[in-house]
Amino acid sequence: MLIKLGSEKYAIPLSSIMETSIVRRDQVHHIHGSSMIEFRGAIIPVVSLSKLLESPDFDELTENETEVVIIRKGEKWAAVMVDEFIGQSDIVLKPLGKYLSNTAVVSGATILGDGQVALIIDPNALIK
Amino acid sequence: MGEELKVIIFGLASEYYGVEVDKVRTIERMMPITRVPKTPAFIKGVINLRGVVIPVIDLRGRFDMEQAEATENSRIIIVAVNDLEVGFIVDSANDVIDIDSDAIDTPPEVIGGIRARYLRGVAKLNDGRLLVMLNLAEVLNKEEIVQIEQFED
Numbered sequence: 001m002l003i004k005l006g007s008e009k010y011a012i013p014l015s016s017i018m019e020t021s022i023v024r025r026d027q028v029h030h031i032h033g034s035s036m037i038e039f040r041g042a043i044i045p046v047v048s049l050s051k052l053l054e055s056p057d058f059d060e061l062t063e064n065e066t067e068v069v070i071i072r073k074g075e076k077w078a079a080v081m082v083d084e085f086i087g088q089s090d091i092v093l094k095p096l097g098k099y100l101s102n103t104a105v106v107s108g109a110t111i112l113g114d115g116q117v118a119l120i121i122d123p124n125a126l127i128k
Numbered sequence: 129m130g131e132e133l134k135v136i137i138f139g140l141a142s143e144y145y146g147v148e149v150d151k152v153r154t155i156e157r158m159m160p161i162t163r164v165p166k167t168p169a170f171i172k173g174v175i176n177l178r179g180v181v182i183p184v185i186d187l188r189g190r191f192d193m194e195q196a197e198a199t200e201n202s203r204i205i206i207v208a209v210n211d212l213e214v215g216f217i218v219d220s221a222n223d224v225i226d227i228d229s230d231a232i233d234t235p236p237e238v239i240g241g242i243r244a245r246y247l248r249g250v251a252k253l254n255d256g257r258l259l260v261m262l263n264l265a266e267v268l269n270k271e272e273i274v275q276i277e278q279f280e281d
Contacts, residue, residue, distance in 0.1 A: 097182060097213060
């Protein structure tokens with residue numbers, strides 16, 4: 001699935017996405033320094049993609065309602081805050097090249113219809 | 129007489145640098161660059177070069193020079209060394225010339241330090257300009273980059 005963070009576009013593999021949702025600011029609980037939300041009866045951590053990726057022009061703190069992508073790694077779930085959903089699309093995974101082989105969080109890249117390069121997020125790196 | 133080398137000359141700030149033609153794949157105009165998070169500052173991101181994703185380095189940043197905005201003359205030089213394919217952002221790409229490998233002097237020891245490691249030598253051109261020949265394998269040296277990453281962490 002393609003998502004937007006400000007002016008930047010990223011792709012998250014659908015295979016690890018459970019669903020998408022919208023969270024209001026008052027639904028986010030702060031528990032011992034980390035943000036959590038209640039989701040389908042469970043408490044799951046909230047991951048700020050904009051902080052993790054040092055996004056230059058998006059910060060979810062300016063929003064009252066934030067779109068989240070619920071991802072899964074085995075039994076663990078997490079809610080990833082994004083700016084906007086763009087939608088599902090079939091993409092071709094391309095390597096970043098040997099020079100950038102060990103980048104955290106990013107597992108590869110793809111070329112969008114308009115010729116832009118979008119990076120592919122590695123969901124496994126978002127859940128510890 | 130030594131070997132004839134074909135060299136591409138490019139400008140960076142007020143200096144002229146040279147890379148051997150056989151290491152250069154193409155020279156491109158500036159194009160949209162996608163930022164890659166969690167990389168050293170001189171790695172500008174990746175570009176789509178006719179369907180291949182290629183990392184792009186700001187050579188000014190790599191050489192600790194002052195940053196500058198891209199201009200009309202800015203170019204991305206795509207080089208291939210030791211099966212790494214990387215683009216360099218330079219201020220201008222001017223010329224292709226032949227130089228005699230005997231005309232390349234090793235950099236004087238005074239320059240010293242880390243900087244000299246990625247310099248292959250200095251060549252004097254017929255018009256009196258000095259051309260800094262780069263040792264591309266060292267410019268792209270991963271070990272040094274890993275060190276920088278650790279330093280930043």
